[in-house]
Amino acid sequence: MSIPLHEPAPPVIRLDAVRKSFRLPGGAAFDAVHALSLDIPQGEIFGLVGKSGAGKSTLLRLINLLERPDAGRVSVAGHDLTTLGRRALREARQNIGMIFQQFNLLQNASVFDNVAFPLKIHGRHSRAEIDTRVRECLSIVGLGEKIDSHPAQLSGGQKQRVAIARALAPRPQVLLCDEPTSALDSETTRSILQTLRAINEQLGVTIVIVTHELPVVEALCRRVAILEHGRLAEQFELGAPGGERCTVLGREIDALVAQRGSRAPASISQPANDLRYA
Ligand SMILES: Nc1ncnc2c1ncn2[C@@H]1O[C@H](COP(=O)(O)OP(=O)(O)OP(=O)(O)O)[C@@H](O)[C@H]1O
Incomplete structure (x- = not known):
């Protein structure tokens, strides 16, 4: 049993016995996620890891109901998403x-239009508000000068920055990241991770990241959950003393943390002026 370094903050995401199965071509059902319960504390960077096919992406997509659970409840910021109608769900998202x-x-839209997209479909923002917010978000990700470019003119890292700016445009409390650096080289990965950390620390956005790259978990996450065959095998706080890991991946993460020496836990400071949501 590990002793936490910090008492976790109250959960902003609560998965309560969520189940998801998929119908296979022959008609049989395949259980991708089995009655899984998990709390993700407010303001943290939380990793979801596991072997290929363990159910990580499915679990992530259950959090915003891109996949609707067959059973169980999904609450984000106190709203049980599984009970919401279409309109209320769109609002909650x-x-x-x-x-x-x-x-x-x-691909056929400019960087500006990509970032503006979630604000335009929401339909409650004036053109001036959208313009200001798009510029703010591009400045957060350091891409202000590319506002008129098209995706084909950008590097992979720049494309991911546009995607981050688009995700931030509606001022979310939660950012879900599905293998955000897997298509990027190591230097670009480092700079994207720095941006995600700044968004967490300075804007207070809770980040949930699915990755198969354990160094990404070690560099970024305070807490991690390890999935095996659609089940939660273990979860722990990185660097917490006294932990006995029951999975190979858990032990590998511990070894990375130990290699890095005594690891300062990620600080969750107050938003700085430059990144604060207006
Ligand atoms: N739409 C679908 N229809 C049928 N099976 C699916 C569907 N989506 C996922 N699965 C299956 O559910 C299991 C979990 O998939 P998921 O993508 O969540 O795993 P993962 O841990 O994210 O894997 P990877 O690291 O390879 O992306 C896999 O066996 C996958 O084949």
């Missing part, structure tokens, strides 16, 4: 940004 391995940008 404004609070949950998401980025993907392959960026998922609109």
